[in-house]
Amino acid sequence: MEQVNQRTYVVYIRDNKENTILNMAKESANVYNQALSIFWDFFDDNQFLSMFDVQKHVDFPRTLLHSDSYLAALQQAYKAICSFLASKKSYEKNPEKFNGKPMPPREDKETFAIFFKKSAIRVKNKKLLLSTGDRKKPLSFRWNAKLGTPKYVVISWKRETGWQLSMVLEKKNKTVVSQIEENIMAIDLGVKRIAATYDQENTVLYSGKVILSLMRLRSKINGETQQKLKKLKKHSRKYKRIKRANRRVVLRINNKLQDILHKTSRTIVNDAVGKNITKIVAGDCSGIHDSPNLGRINNQKVVQCPEQRLLRYIGDKFEVIGGIVETIPENYTSRTCPSCGNVKKSSPSGREYRCSACKFRYDRDGIGAINIFKKVSFGCDWQSQSLPDVVGSLTPPIGWKYNSSQDCLVHSG
Ligand SMILES: [Zn+2]
Structure with a gap:
């Protein structure tokens, strides 16, 4: 019997000479910021946009980001709005359950996490390749092929440690403990x-x-x-x-x-x-x-x-x-x-x-x-x-x- 488990791993990485990661994170932030401001503009006019509507209005030029990473930044913005509105609603019902009034997601991010979905992740020749807007120049990291291909990768910035790459890997585990008799x-x-x-x-x-x-x-x-x-x-x-x-x-x-x-x-x-x-x-x-x-x-x-x-x-x-x-x-x-x-x-x-x-x-x-x-x-x-x-x-x-x-x-x- 086998059991599939999802595990999250974190590795610390460095940006290259051209600052590709930094520039991608800036592009991701711009998409995020724009998605938020579009939503609130319509919201102020009593119009509740769907995720799809927001997507139609966002027109920030995509250069460094893979199309799925671009879309993911947008989705994250929409998710942040939805969870803010949900917590605002329950705050109005019983405020004593909260430490403070929920704050709307900020629009002025300078950098934002870069998300890579399955379509943008490859493992080739002991390298983990993450697709960018330029098909010929993916981000490349040393990789142990035994680990398999991650299902999901996020690159984000942490003040203490710098750039980090978090990923979700699926691991198959054999069941070695049989529950026939209890010890x-x-x-x-x-x-x-x-x-x-x-x-x-x-x-x-x-x-x-x-x-x-x-x-x-x-x-x-x-x-x-x-x-x-x-x-x-x-x-x-x-x-x-x-x-x-x-x-x-x-x-x-x-x-x-x-x-x-x-x-x-x-x-x-x-x-x-x-x-x-x-x-x-x-x-x-x-x-x-x-x-x-x-x-x-x-x-x-x-x-x-x-x-x-x-x-x-x-x-x-x-x-x-x-x-x-x-x-x-x-x-x-x-x-x-x-x-x-x-x-x-x-x-x-x-x-x-x-x-x-x-x-x-x-x-x-x-x-x-x-x-x-x-x-x-x-x-x-x-x-x-x-x-x-x-x-x-x-x-x-x-x-x-x-x-x-x-x-x-x-x-x-
Ligand atoms: Zn005794």
Whole structure:
């Protein structure tokens, strides 16, 4: 069985000597601006133009843009108008739901994104070719032919990084996880240990130390920048320079964080596949539980804290190959002794969990994962003392630390 997934990739690019990209972006902006002003002119005369009507009136000369890119800029303008009118309408109904009054799309863009549709994208001789208005001179970028031909490409300008090429690629994934019998891996998410997994045989602890120190570094740099900016006049040259420098450093830190989270999630998913796991269940620490039912992870939710992002990445990677990822509320999972069911009054303080009733000892984060596993397997009775023993064959936890050059599969004890 195969599953087709759409993935978005971003690469940073440079303009050529003739500034073709810049000039195309300017042309795109002119089409966009003109489409907006035509629409509003008619709108002021109580005429609501359709997309097709707008297209008829736009007469900006097309030189550098491919006809589809020209049309796409126009469509984007029309889309911006429609979404503005829609949000204006709902703002008038209940304004309290909005942070502020919706603003109409601006007409004075100097540059605008350049859109390439299927007809304008080709891959030839390890080059990605994007058609322009001049058939003989497409934009050309080095390309790995193995990736296939993108379905959609957008070139846009970002202040921090310059020109970027975003594309949608279709990727076929083989289903490697068959759901015939259920094998569960439990994950406890944390901060110092970003994740601990348990699968009835092994406990693996994933260190979050590098992530933590990068996040501290980021807030320290942000704090220092704020201090420096306070003394300066807003929008002065020095002010802008410091802000720019800060953006660059923070972007680099964020990229590093993302890399670590991707590698950690890849390692967890590879480990799960190797052990024939069909379902990964995580303790949900977001705190809000409407029902005790198992719930699917909401991928749309914008998550800031790294452990939630890690869980989302695990979901992305495990689900495309046929796996299931779910969350359950994690009440008491860090305080209950997995051996005898005794519940501590407060969360254990050290790195080690010690049960006062049965003298059971184990790594604290491992306990969380074991209890999540028990909770999934035994339901509400998971704390009962008459359960089959899960800790009898428990092995010492295995540690995993991020290393930028390390292969994802390596575990170090
Ligand atoms: Zn105990």
